[in-house]
Amino acid sequence: MTAARPVQPPKPDAAILREGLGIVWSGMRQEKRMITIAVIGAALWAAATVATSMAIGYITENIITPAAASGDVTGAALWSIFGLLGAILVANALGVILRRVWAVMAGFNLQASYRRRVTRQYLRLPLTWHHRHPSGQLLSNAHADIEATWMVFNPLPMAIGVIFMLAIAGTQMFFVDPTLALIGLLVFPLLFAANLVFQRYMSPRVTAAQQLRAQVSEVAHESFEAGLVVKALGREREEAARFDAATYALRDSMIRVGRTRGVFEPVIEAIPTLGTLAVLGVGTARVASGDLVAADVVEIAYLFSILAFPVRALGWVLAELPRTVVGHRRVSSVLQAQGSMEYGDVALAASGPARSESRNIEFGYQEYAAPEELGSRVVTTEKPGDVVPAIRGVHLDIPAGSTTALVGPTGSGKSTLSNIVVRLVDPDAGVVSLDGLDLRSIKQGGVTDAVALVAQQTFMFDGTVRDNVDLGLGMSDDEVSRALAIAHADEFVEQLPDGMDTEIGERGGSLSGGQRQRVALARAVARSPRMLVLDDATSAVDPKIEQDILASLRDSASGTTVLVIAYRMATVRLADRIVYMEDGAIQDEGSHKELMGRCTGYADLVSAYAREAAARAAIAADEEESHG
């Protein structure tokens, strides 16, 4: 269970606003064309909205009042109402379309471009970086955080339009009557200030709710992943209680949001209403004193009523800014992460078995660091956790064309060492070389072209069996079939609905564990690698099939160096040399016979079953004797 992360969401103070506006500005510059069109639309909309009230004032004064007085109106006058308001309406609609559509496009373009950049980082950054970051966090960086960063582009153009509108309306009010305009000067800053206070109270509550929402998701995710264990141990009730606690916390937090909104929304709505009433009061007094005509009062009152709602768009932008800032900081921490693998420009030989040497290898795992705090100013520096040594001063030679078995008890560092040998990770100290060349000097893609690893936990891509074997190399049917046959996957693949073109679903969900392992083996074999590393790669396969696979590998892999990690004796026995590891260090190496004679750890490990069988036989014999 992930403990609730202590979160200090940033309050919308001046620094956050500045940072947020900086991010918005950079986004606007990145999508200059789209944003320009959207801003033009916003200006058009603002002008049309204000023009509507001017037109109605004009119509009241020049058409309706005379019509009331004379008791008659001409058709031309009526048509002029239609023409005037109709033209403004067209401008208004056009403005809305430009403003909204192009702003939406700018926002989604930014989202898409940041997603491409973030996922490129995921592909570029080394595995050690991946190990330090929980996958849920990375998924949220690439999705929710990017969305949070650029969501502000939805209300932004309207807010820009409102600024235009306030400028136009303000000027207009001053022309009509400076005294009434003064009320506007009081009301709109007040409205803005109320919005600001509202956001100050609201955004920490919204952020807290967001965090709790993430927590609900984490609990659900973990609990469903654990579905089998939960069911097998009958822990449904406890899991439901755990989930209930998370949802109730979210519910209470959302109700707090509602309460805050309940206080501020009516206040913010009441301010322009009260402003309109003030305009009427003062306006009437000025009509009485003969300074104004009734139509002027109507016009300004109408201006107030049309501004009241759009002005709130400024508040929406302010509300989004803290989220923008937090999202952007999280995304930036991925984009700025350093430590990619370095590559040289040396090319390896294209064929023939490879020779691998490792010298003085040291490697330690960093313990899980505390999750980065949301909104903390410094997110790019990562607090390293304790380092747990996993490999200590290892020398490992794998001669060209040999088959070497790496044997050792659970947790002795075999998989870690194999990952270092194929350069999935670089060691903390020491040098790994292939054909005498330091792995770090070899050009990008050089090592993966020469070496194929079949990991303990296989990974299947969402696609067909063929996709998973050839991984974009464009192999012929024959090549794929041959690889599948060597891995003993041909039989079950043929029985799939579309043979090797059957979609196997996310993570290969429609295949069993043993079937996935065999497809993974085929993937490795299909590349005719110069060196093949099998990390307990046949554990989910029946012994008999494993035996067959290993036999066909030996036949087909004459030009291949093989490093194999296994517990099964049959597998180990295929090796020319056996290396025995314990506790991150190599204890001994040699032939099976040699190790049996001088390495007690090895002898104990591999003879465990035999000793067990012997012990049982002895007990059975005893029993027989006593019964007999």
Add this chain to the structure above:
Amino acid sequence: MAEPQESDAQARSSIGSSELSTIATLRRGVELSPELRRGLGLTIVLAMIAAIGRVVIPFAVQQTIDRGILAPGGPDLDFVWMAIVAAAVTVGLTSIAQFFVNVRLFTAAESGLASLRNTAFRHIHNLSVLTQNTERRGSLVSRVTSDVDTISNFVQFGGLMLLISSAQIVVASLVMLFYSPLLTLVVYLCLLPLVLLVRRFQPMLGRAYGLVRVRVGDMLGAISESIVGAVAIRAYGVEERTAGRLDTTIEAHRKSAVKAQTRSVAAFTSGIVFTGLTTIVVLVVGTVMVTRDMLQPGELIAFLFLVQLFAQPVLMATEILNELQNAIAGWRRVIGVIDTPADVADPGGSGVVLPRGPITVDFDSVGYEYQAGKPVLFDVNLTIPPRTKVAIVGQTGSGKTTLAKLLTRLMDPSAGTVRLDGQDLRHIAFESLRSRVVMVPQEGFLFDQSLVDNIRFGRPDASDSDIDLALTELGLDAWVAGLPHGLATQVGQRGESLSAGERQLVAIARAYLADPDLLVLDEATSAVDPGTEVRIQRALEGLTTGRTSVAIAHRLSTAQAADVVVVVDKGEIVEVGPHADLVDAGGVYTRMFASWANQQEGV
């Protein structure tokens, strides 16, 4: 709503969304979250009061103009001030009403949706798809998270607006009728085409947003592949290919999102056009009415305000109804999961509670098929007497694991009956079943907690000394002592900071602690080294002495040690008997054992 994308997703996840209509979905939704309805009447009354506040202004404007500013004999200042004060007081009162509407609505919505989440969560744990289709849990998570969030977002913002907007439409209509029934008719006639248009837009928008959801799913799938598959991608140097796939899904999502938004802008713009036209028509007709003395100029101006106040909520309502489609789609998906019959449900109050003690198991003509017409297990008849150690052996895909899942009721058989002590498994209370039968799966999931918390998952009330004792008896104390922080070691997400073998050790310690009458081991030690495995097997034998146990194993040493070996081949039981009898019988087992023994040679 016919959504091809939705039915695609349905085919993939096997639990789709419900096929209910919008109204039926709402009805079923409210049924599942009764809190939504509680106190709704009062909330509506309060919303009406709040809406009055917004209509007060045009009334004040009209009164001020006609009876104040244009009063016969010069402006009547006293009257104007009185009208303004009255209006201000009304605004204050309605603000209070609006506060209560907000609070009541949030409380009702969030309480209702919390229940909905909890119901769905609990139900999902009763669906066998969770334990069978292990790779597709992500889509189930979204049923209790993002799908409910969609509804929540709608109810809070859309729901409130819908409520106040509807109230405002009603109040504005009443006031308009008071001024001029004829002009009110004009307004309604002008806005009628808008209503018809919105009805046409809605399914279009629904489809567009449905497509966005599918695209988001695809994109998240591709992104998570690049994260979870980090090792495979690097091991095979397929970064560029992966980047290409990512770009395709990211671009598809962008396109679908822009398309959906563009459609919603089209709907919104048509709203603006129609309300604008309404204003124009009202002005023209109103001016004519003014010349015929049917209306005062002030009344016409007031009416224009009212049109604005009437049109605003109509516009808002069209926008909200679009969002409603989004929420309904989410609701359908949640309802879809809740209304999927729980295939492995607790029999509830009528469930049989079995007394503790050694268990007898009977398989009576049991068959199972994951897909109709493709049985993986057929006509299995087997009796396991109490206190028997059984080993199930067979090739990959022969049906061993299916047998274990049926035995522990992780799923129910398609045909036949599984009985425990003569009682149909389906009739036994879960509580009783789980305390007596425990399975150790091949991959025991670890929670992102400390090691000791994970072991305690087997029996929440176990004391520290119980755990120490279990570890000692299993011979795992030395392993734990060697970990950086011993029992307090954090195991990381899914236990990733431990090796696969170490995770199996935790799973076994859990089961040991749970102390069941029937222990089912599904290749529980496949990833640990032989020395450790032998130690654990010994300890488990101690645990299972006098109890019934069933072990599925590749390593035939387990079969040698069992009382009875059951050989499964292509979905059928082909041989049953003690190892000693079967090993020379010349059947499947003889061949399997010979091959296995061959591998052990030379040690």
